[in-house]
Amino acid sequence: MPETSTPFLLAGDRHTLEHGTALTPRFDAHGLVTAIAVDAATGEVLMVAHMNAEALAKTITSREGWFYSRSRKALWRKGETSGNTMSVREIRVDCDQDAVLLKVEVAGDGAACHTGHRSCFYRSVPTGNDARNVVLAFDQALAQSDKSAAGD
Amino acid sequence: MPETSTPFLLAGDRHTLEHGTALTPRFDAHGLVTAIAVDAATGEVLMVAHMNAEALAKTITSREGWFYSRSRKALWRKGETSGNTMSVREIRVDCDQDAVLLKVEVAGDGAACHTGHRSCFYRSVPTGNDARNVVLAFDQALAQSDKSAAGD
Numbered sequence: 001m002p003e004t005s006t007p008f009l010l011a012g013d014r015h016t017l018e019h020g021t022a023l024t025p026r027f028d029a030h031g032l033v034t035a036i037a038v039d040a041a042t043g044e045v046l047m048v049a050h051m052n053a054e055a056l057a058k059t060i061t062s063r064e065g066w067f068y069s070r071s072r073k074a075l076w077r078k079g080e081t082s083g084n085t086m087s088v089r090e091i092r093v094d095c096d097q098d099a100v101l102l103k104v105e106v107a108g109d110g111a112a113c114h115t116g117h118r119s120c121f122y123r124s125v126p127t128g129n130d131a132r133n134v135v136l137a138f139d140q141a142l143a144q145s146d147k148s149a150a151g152d
Numbered sequence: 153m154p155e156t157s158t159p160f161l162l163a164g165d166r167h168t169l170e171h172g173t174a175l176t177p178r179f180d181a182h183g184l185v186t187a188i189a190v191d192a193a194t195g196e197v198l199m200v201a202h203m204n205a206e207a208l209a210k211t212i213t214s215r216e217g218w219f220y221s222r223s224r225k226a227l228w229r230k231g232e233t234s235g236n237t238m239s240v241r242e243i244r245v246d247c248d249q250d251a252v253l254l255k256v257e258v259a260g261d262g263a264a265c266h267t268g269h270r271s272c273f274y275r276s277v278p279t280g281n282d283a284r285n286v287v288l289a290f291d292q293a294l295a296q297s298d299k300s301a302a303g304d
Contacts, residue, residue, distance in 0.1 A: 023277050043195040048251040060283045092273035099200040101273045113247050121244035121253045125175050131212045
């Protein structure tokens with residue numbers, strides 16, 4: 001999607017992009033920016049998704065989380081079917097304006113992940129000496145995450 | 153980069169991908185996954201970047217943040233020139249394994265952003281009624297961020 005078809009201003013030079021006061025999102029070749037949703041109260045990272053210009057504009061104006069599904073090639077309102085909609089308390093944009101951070105409250109049972117976990121990042125990956133081979137088992141982290149999720 | 157050239161296992165079916173105990177990263181068409189760095193102590197989102205298989209493998213084994221620059225088309229060790237290297241305390245992977253979350257400590261002056269800010273997300277975007285037109289000014293948030301950054 002060419003940037004000219006979006007409701008946003010075109011990006012200026014690098015200084016303006018990084019230090020300017022206008023939102024000039026840098027959509028990638030597929031017309032997308034990265035969107036990270038964090039819990040507005042705790043800061044916990046809940047989900048990473050993508051937004052096209054329409055999803056970003058809808059999120060900004062409605063203060064509800066709208067995204068773009070790369071697999072389904074469609075706009076989606078988070079929680080449309082699950083009830084776990086996202087109320088957006090604040091939006092931040094990063095230095096080169098190709099990623100946005102949403103501080104959200106998740107409605108319903110509070111699960112931001114379609115698997116039922118609060119966060120999509122429910123598994124820990126072994127590192128350093130614990131990552132001895134390519135099969136990176138993380139059973140323990142998964143079990144712990146499920147236990148704490150059950151207490152939500 | 154085809155997945156077969158990586159040191160990681162190939163992704164299985166959706167259930168295994170989401171509930172399995174093996175790291176089977178789903179690199180995109182450009183051979184990349186999204187990487188989010190958060191402050192290990194506070195959880196603050198510091199930076200979003202990308203990793204190819206080599207950057208991910210190096211980060212896992214060395215516990216230092218390695219990324220892949222899409223603009224420079226090169227592997228880079230975060231902080232190589234600035235001194236703001238990232239010590240990785242934990243790595244998490246998301247449900248569909250196309251994004252990783254790094255809990256890090258930033259060395260040097262603690263600025264994760266090349267602009268000198270602690271976090272790349274130093275600007276707030278007006279939302280709802282405040283976002284009346286396509287010029288989304290965020291002077292105030294920028295000024296506040298610079299003031300707090302100066303106190304770091």
